[in-house]
Amino acid sequence: METNFYTYSGKHRGILAWILSTDHKRIGLLYLSSMFTFFLAGATLGILMRLELIAxxxxxxxxxxxxxxxxxxxxxxxFLFIIPGIPAALGNFMLPLQIGARDVAFPRLNLLSWWFFITGGLIALTSLFTGGGPPDTGWTFYVPYSIRTGTNVSLALFGVFLLGLSSTLTGLNFVTTIHRMRAPGMTWFRLPLFQWSLYATGWVQLLATPILGITLLLVIIERFFGVGFFDPAKGGDPLLFEHLFWIYSHPAVYIMILPAMGAVSEIIPAFARRTIFGYKAIAYSSLAIALVGYLVWGHHMFTSGMSDASRVVFSLLTFLVAIPSGVKVFNWVASLYRGSIQTDAPMLFTLGFIFLFSIGGLTGLINGALSVNIHIHGTHFIVAHFHYTMFGGTAFAFFAALHYWFPKMFGRMYREGLARVAWFIIFIGFNTLYFPMFVLGWQGMPRRYYDYLPQFQTxxxxxxIGSWILVSGLLLMLFNLVRSISKGEKVGDNPWGATTLEWKTSSPPPHNNFAEIPTVTTGPYVFK
Amino acid sequence: MNDKEQNISTGAYIGIWAALIVLTGITVWVAGLHLGNLSTITALAIATVKTTLVLLFFMHLRYEKPLFIIMLFAPIVTLATIIGLTFVDVWFR
Amino acid sequence: MAELAKTSEAVHRDYTGAKIGMWLFLFTEILLFGGLFLVYAVYRTKHQADFHTAAAELSVAIGAANTMILLTSSLTMALAIAAIRRSAKTASIVFQSLTILFAVIFLVNKYFEWGAKIGHGLYPNSPELLAQSHGTILFYGLYYVMTGLHALHVLIGIGLLLTMLILTVRDRITNTDFVKLENSGLYWHLVDIVWIYLFPLLYLIT
Structure with missing residues (x-):
């Protein structure tokens, strides 16, 4: 029997064969398992918040x-789920396979990135139980509160700094790999669209994350030495922190969503059984989103006291970002036209993605309009909006990609019926959970409070209730996937009949990915 | 593995170094002239000339594939954009 | 040459790839310092006069001397790489050692410079400094953080160059396999470039 990368015996044994492995496939699975652990912790916290807000x-x-x-x-x-989500877990696994390479350009650096990730994650979690208690600043760490609070902010910031470093190094690795390691004949315009999105994401990781790094360092330095950069009493300007923070954190939402869009662009051709509509438009729009994503950070600060001129400029620029996003949505929908659509679980999650992301994107335009934003800033409308883009968008695409590549990664298939039921429950639960927040926010219910006025109770x-439905769906989906890793039905190398390179090798792939590096002669989505 | 690169002689390197030292001297001298706002601009301009010399010769950019120079514009343009957009706020606040 | 290319393929030795990786890393460094330059630009715009008077306290002589030391270390670094290319191992070792020596001298100067300022009670959050204007507080904050982060990079550079020195002595860096040294050189030159901007921005404000 041919050995795959699970049965391949390397230098180390047991758990060490995983946590010291430089094989991109093993590192991808390391990310996947650690990420899901963090995801469950985050989801639990979410459930508790919703429970607090029931009355x-x-x-x-x-x-x-x-x-x-x-x-x-x-x-x-x-920092522990959506940012590393698709690129570090699925991207790591699929990037070399899709371009016909044996590994990424710097395998040891790749392992180091995971170690930074896991160390950063554990440090961030340690901050819960040590020092002055868990941080209470919000994930944005706004000054001057974050430099004054007695809670354990410094340690959490350091953890996030390491997570940023991990993300940057992953981006560095991916960009170099796509430049240098494409198989013969794999020209730029024969790259699968997932690769284009990883490439664009890689650049954003490289050029935006260092700004977060220095910002967090400055807050830590501020807390220890009282330098005064962000302390109004010493002449510091808290608004400057907000600028620096969002200079990273807005592009970061494109780090989250771009790979999701890339994964969707893989799944649609495979399940509509026809080539993608407007390949180049989708590829270029990934780059355009990465580019324009840098110009819009000020829309997070409309009510912070920025100058009027910059508020108008940022509002205007924000609208630009809708164009490339719209281009993609139209292309996906057009790709479905006259396709022979199969509604397997990956496709259901993908269709869910398009629907929910469209709601998230269009409400983004509502937020981006300066005058409306003044009204809804800091309300539950914002919470609903970003959960529709990040959960309804990124996480749905992530689940879609997970189902799509599941037989690739494990050589077995999950139970299709169960997956569809889980999808349905998740979809219903998601909308029940987040849609009311649009209404509540519009009525004026602020976010980040543990209490509210009685009129918001319904x-x-x-x-x-939606949060309970959603979680039961998520648990069902996870149960189905985890169970199928060992008990799923064995399927062939290419159960979907997909055309990209990763399906040309066996499932699960051998240690070296390909017996012989393939030569590419056509574009990625040529169906007969 | 670039053969052109090997042609830089020790003398050329020392020439670049001498130019850098002279430019440092000029920066200090210009700063003493009290040109007001202009002095910041000249200081940054001279620093940029020095940086270009280091990039092209010491860091061999002149002899690498054009890709390297194209890529270098990414962080420079990003940084310029970030500073520029922040100043839309700072100047008009 | 074809023979060489073939063996390079076998051990996955992609020099261009390694250099692209290094340059991408340098880009992140540019952005890291870039964030600080943004902070500097904003506060200097707000406190022109204070920055001017505060900067006058810094010694232009030490700053200029350190600039020349770093520029010279960049020269010796470039010469070290040129030497290994023509298989002049001893020359390369000498130039690498000189680079490290200059880096150490730079840090020693920096130590005395900081020491003198701290001796005068001028350090972040000191009562002396807090009594001064906002612009002065921010200027010294920037001075310590920017030169401090730069000095940290010099320190890391020294460690990196020492490693390269050992590798060269042990013939792990040779005229056919020197990309590690070249990449360390790229890092070192970037540290130099950062200082090229820091010097006029901190010491020469008029």
Whole structure:
């Protein structure tokens, strides 16, 4: 029997064969498993928040606990789940396979990135139980509160700094790999679209994350030495922190969403059984999103006291980003036209993605309009908006990609019926949970409070019930996937009949990915 | 593995170094002239000339594939954009 | 040459790839310092006069001397790589050692410079400094953080160059395999470039 990368015996044994492996496939799975662990922790915190909000007044926790819980929910979900999500886990696994390479350009650096990731994650979690108690600043760490609070902010910041470093090094690795390691004949315009999105993401990781790094360092230095950069009493300007923070954190949402869009662009051709509509438009729009993503950070600061001129400029620029996003949505929909669509679980999640991301994107335009933003800033409308883009968008695409590449990674298939049921419950639960927040926000219910006025209770009850539905769907999906890793039905190398290179080798792939490096002669989505 | 690169002689390197030292001297001298706002601009301009020399010769950019120079514009343009957009706020606040 | 290319393929030795990786890393360094330059630009715009008077306290002589030391170390670094290319191992070792020596001298100067300032009670959060204007506080904050982060990079550079020195002595860096040394050189030159900007921005404000 041919050995695959699971049975391949390297230098180390047991657990060491995983945590010291430089094989991109093993590192991808390391990310996947550690990320899902963090995801479950983050989801638990989310459930607790929703439970607190089921009725006005203190329900299950104090205000201080609530502050800590929403801070950690944000930090975990953003830095430990969505940012590394698709690129570090699935990207690591698929990038060399899709371009016909044996590994990434710097395999040892790749392993180091995972170690930074896991160390950063553990340090961030340690900050919960040590020092002055869990951080309560919100995931944005706004000054001057974050330099004054007695909670354990410094340690959490250092953890996030390491996570940023990990993300940067992954981007560095991917960009170099795509430049140098493409198989013969794999020209830039024969790259699968997932690769284009990873390439664009890589550049954003490289050019935006260092700004986060220096910003976090400055806050740490501020807390220890009182330099005064962000302390108004010493002439510092808190708004400058917000600028620096969002200079990274807005591009970061494109780090989260771009690979999701790339994964969707893989799944649609495979399940519509026809080539993607407007390949180049999708490829270029990935780069355009990465580019324009740098110009819009100020829309997070419309009510912070920026100058009027910059508020108008940022509002205008924000609208630009809708164009390349719209280009993609139209291309996906056009690709479905006259295709022979199969509604397997990956496709259902993908269609869910398009629907929910469209809602998230269009409400983004509402937020981006300066005059409206003044009204809804800091309300639950914002919470609903970014959960529609980040959860409804990125996470749905991530689940879609996970189902799509599951037989590739494990050589076995999950139970299709169960997957569809899970999808349905997740979809219903998601909308029940987050849609009421649009209404509540529009009515004026602020975010980040553990309490609210009695008139908001109906919406909050619906939303909390939605959170239960959503979690049961998620658990069902995870159960199905985890169970199928060992018990799933064995399927062939290419159960979907997909055309990209990763399906040309066996499933699961051998240690070296390809017996012989393939030569590419056509574009990625040529169906007969 | 670039053969052209090997042609830089020790003398050429020392020439570049001498130019850098002279430019440092000029920066200090210009700063003493009290040109007001202009002095910041000249200081940055001279620094940029020095940087270009280091990039092209010491860091061999002149002899590498054009890709390297194209890529270098990414961080420079990004940084310029970030500073520029932040100043839309700083100047008009 | 074809023979060489073939063996390079076998051990995955992609020099261009390694250099692209290094340059991408340098880009992140540019952005890292770039964030600080942004902070500097904003506060200098707000506190022109204070920055001017505060900067006058710094010694232009030490700053200029350190600039020349770093520029010279960049020269010896470039010469070390040129030497290994023509298989002049001893020359390369000498030039690498000189580079490290200059780096150490730079840090020693920096130590005395900081020491003198701290001796005068001018350090972040010191009562002396807090009594001064906002612009002065911010200027010294920037002075310590920017030169401090730069000095940290010099320190890392020294470690890196020492490693390269050992590798060269042990013939692990040779005229056919010197990309590590070249990449360390790229890093070292970037540290130099950062200083090229720091010097006029901190010492020569008029």
């Amino acid at each position: 006005p007044g203190p329900t299950i926790m104090t205000a201080q606990t609530y502050n800590a819980v929403f801070t950690l929910h944000g930090v975990i979900m953003i 919406g909050n009850i619906i939303s909390t």
